Amino acid sequence: MRGPQRAGPVAWAGIVAATCLLLVVLQHMLWLVLPALLGGVMYYMLLEPMQRMVRAGASRNLSALVVCGVFFTLALLVVAGLLAWAGPASWPAAIARYVNGGIAFARNTASELESRSPIFASMHLRAIVNRSIRALTNDFAQHHLGTLVLAVVSWLPSLLLAPFLTFFFLRDGVRFKRFLARAVPNAYFERTLCLLHDVDGTARRYFEGLIRLTVIDTAVLGLGLWTIGVSSPLVLGLISALLAWVPYVGSIAGCVLVVVVASTDAPSQPVIAYSAVVVFVLARLLDDFVFMPLTVGRSLRIHPLVTVLMLFAGGALAGVAGLMLVLPLLGVVMLVGETLARLLTNPRLRARHRNARALRQKIASADLAV
Numbered sequence: 001m002r003g004p005q006r007a008g009p010v011a012w013a014g015i016v017a018a019t020c021l022l023l024v025v026l027q028h029m030l031w032l033v034l035p036a037l038l039g040g041v042m043y044y045m046l047l048e049p050m051q052r053m054v055r056a057g058a059s060r061n062l063s064a065l066v067v068c069g070v071f072f073t074l075a076l077l078v079v080a081g082l083l084a085w086a087g088p089a090s091w092p093a094a095i096a097r098y099v100n101g102g103i104a105f106a107r108n109t110a111s112e113l114e115s116r117s118p119i120f121a122s123m124h125l126r127a128i129v130n131r132s133i134r135a136l137t138n139d140f141a142q143h144h145l146g147t148l149v150l151a152v153v154s155w156l157p158s159l160l161l162a163p164f165l166t167f168f169f170l171r172d173g174v175r176f177k178r179f180l181a182r183a184v185p186n187a188y189f190e191r192t193l194c195l196l197h198d199v200d201g202t203a204r205r206y207f208e209g210l211i212r213l214t215v216i217d218t219a220v221l222g223l224g225l226w227t228i229g230v231s232s233p234l235v236l237g238l239i240s241a242l243l244a245w246v247p248y249v250g251s252i253a254g255c256v257l258v259v260v261v262a263s264t265d266a267p268s269q270p271v272i273a274y275s276a277v278v279v280f281v282l283a284r285l286l287d288d289f290v291f292m293p294l295t296v297g298r299s300l301r302i303h304p305l306v307t308v309l310m311l312f313a314g315g316a317l318a319g320v321a322g323l324m325l326v327l328p329l330l331g332v333v334m335l336v337g338e339t340l341a342r343l344l345t346n347p348r349l350r351a352r353h354r355n356a357r358a359l360r361q362k363i364a365s366a367d368l369a370v
Contacts, residue, residue, distance in 0.1 A: 015337040027318040031158040039165030044207045064170035101264025195339045206328045213295040217241035224279035230262045255280045
């Protein structure tokens with residue numbers, strides 16, 4: 001007996017085209033997409049505890065309320081504890097210290113390159129770097145601070161949607177599936193239930209793969225930074241792994257963070273900062289071309305080559321948002337496309353649907369016969 005028929009080249013062309021089109025559309029709905037993505041992560045984190053409460057006899061409403069209340073209360077307590085431990089007054093001083101350390105590292109690096117390379121000496125690299133730093137520091141408050149504050153304020157209400165979305169995903173997820181299933185013709189009902197189950201499984205596998213990828217990235221980068229002597233390697237590895245959820249852009253931010261910390265903690269040993277750059281680049285190469293295809297890509301059952309190519313396509317079409325959304329979107333569209341291809345080419349299901357329509361028409365017009 002042969003297994004279920006896989007999608008052919010025509011179906012795959014439609015899958016790729018639909019994924020690219022959805023990326024372009026969702027790029028203009030980031031105010032909803034990003035909270036939904038965060039809500040999905042928390043939904044699959046809290047789904048198992050909620051299901052245990054339901055199996056113990058509690059209602060879905062009570063289970064969702066208790067699980068979400070406990071989780072978000074603990075999260076707020078952890079954040080408040082970290083802020084209290086660090087001390088509100090120490091944050092500005094620490095930020096200023098690391099900013100000054102990063103600026104000093106950039107200037108020292110430019111001086112070193114200028115002294116060792118005639119090309120950089122002819123470019124007057126040190127003067128260019130100093131001029132750029134002065135322009136950035138002098139004009140930051142005037143030209144960039146207002147824009148940054150406005151962006152944070154405009155995004156804050158959208159991000160606050162994530163806890164509400166998580167709660168309603170947990171409480172009303174089953175009702176929403178039933179609502180969708182009622183709109184499907186009876187001939188395709190069983191297949192539609194299987195499709196909804198598979199879509200849910202695809203999303204679950206994606207977020208589980210993302211969590212595994214974060215753990216691997218934290219371990220690899222933390223080990224590398226610990227080897228070269230950078231302080232707090234595990235914390236830096238975890239922050240960089242979380243930033244890497246936004247491919248490429250998040251990696252650049254994580255690299256800057258690691259280099260700034262390394263150069264500030266050891267200003268007299270620039271080799272540590274340079275080694276941190278090498279470790280970070282190697283870790284990111286392993287992440288993009290080995291770990292991500294083998295965790296997220298395998299979790300979504302997508303070939304590693306397709307994973308890498310679609311990452312580049314997502315970045316080209318929708319920028320940072322495309323890099324974040326392309327893999328989960330491709331997994332769902334692939335599943336829906338393959339299922340629809342099997343449904344539309346199944347003569348048995350099409351015959352059942354035609355027969356059901358004919359019977360409904362016959363029943364509806366039975367009392368109209370003269």
